[in-house]
Amino acid sequence: MNDGELESRGFDVPDGREQFFEQMRSAPFAAHEFVHEIHKRYGPRNDVELHYANVPDLRLRVFWENAQGKDDEQNFSRFIWQKQNVVFYCETYLPPAELHELGFLNAKEHRNGPLLSQLRVGSDYWVAGEDQNAFFRTLDLACFRMTTAR
Secondary structure, eight states, X not given: OOHHHHHHHTOXXXXXXXXXXXXXXXXXXXXXXXXXXXXXXXTTOSSEEEEEETTTEEEEEEEEEOTTSOEEEEEEEEEEEETTTTEEEEEESSOHHHHHHTTOTTOEEOOSSXXXXXXXXXXXXXXXXXXXXXXXXXXXXXXXXXHHHO
């Protein structure tokens, strides 16, 4: 598949990363550090791929062997910087009710595609600490649920 075909599908465009960070150009330093933490946490894993699309967004994709013994892959989380709201818009593979129980009260149902919830991730979660750790544990749970549900 050439770059044009990839771009038309919104995936793995060589400049997707640049577009994402251009969108974040005026973002607070802590928001950039949060993206760095995502890379630090998920980059070294051999079952997860971080990739950028031309939306522009950052996506976390998990790879696993499904119940039929075949290799499978699916995004379990997606991040878009919203400069007007100074937050990350996040979609993830956990239902809103479960996210509410975990303390993410702004989670809503996501009606489009395999990701189940959408939420806003604000500055409380950008800085290293318990809130950020709780958020990453939630992403880990979404990753696990994705691989066991399909």
